[in-house]
Amino acid sequence: MNIQEIEPVIPSTVQAPELIERIEKPLKLQLLTAGVSVSGHFTEAFVQRPQFALTGYCDNFEKHRVQLLGNGEFGYINALSESEANDSFARIAPTDVPCIVCTSEHIPSAEMLKTATENGVAVYATK
Numbered sequence: 001m002n003i004q005e006i007e008p009v010i011p012s013t014v015q016a017p018e019l020i021e022r023i024e025k026p027l028k029l030q031l032l033t034a035g036v037s038v039s040g041h042f043t044e045a046f047v048q049r050p051q052f053a054l055t056g057y058c059d060n061f062e063k064h065r066v067q068l069l070g071n072g073e074f075g076y077i078n079a080l081s082e083s084e085a086n087d088s089f090a091r092i093a094p095t096d097v098p099c100i101v102c103t104s105e106h107i108p109s110a111e112m113l114k115t116a117t118e119n120g121v122a123v124y125a126t127k
Contacts (some may be wrong), residue, residue: 013041014110016098020124028127029101030033032113038099042066047101051076051090058091067092074106086111095119102126 016038023029028090032090048065054076069077069092077085089112093100099122101109107125108116116123 013043014045015041020099029124030127032102032107032123032125033117033121036117036120036122040098042098049073053092054088056088056091061092063094063097066098068103068112069100069106069108070103073106074102082109082111085109086115089117093119093121095121097121097125 009023019042020038021028044062044065046062046065048062049070049072050061051073053061054073064101077088080088081117086109089108093112097119100108100116102123102125105125107126108123113123
């Protein structure tokens, strides 16, 4: 038997608070949405880089995954007008997104955080 023949044991769900607690210190996560933290469980073992969804193409948007916004996503958002940027962010912050993680010290605007908070979506940033 070789390594490719071994099936990994992956739980079907992961408790969200437990996972965030385990990765919070190593990733230096900071909660940006006052009063809204991640809850429930993650049903997907993958993260989503929502570049296409930010532009308006949402056919393949995996809303049940953690949404990861990095330099590419913020480069696009920062090239838009404030109104367009807020609309773009709102596309990836529906109520059933587990959470949004912003990397490379990027911080969404106050309006974007308001949208996430109103939808009950926790937003974290790395330091």
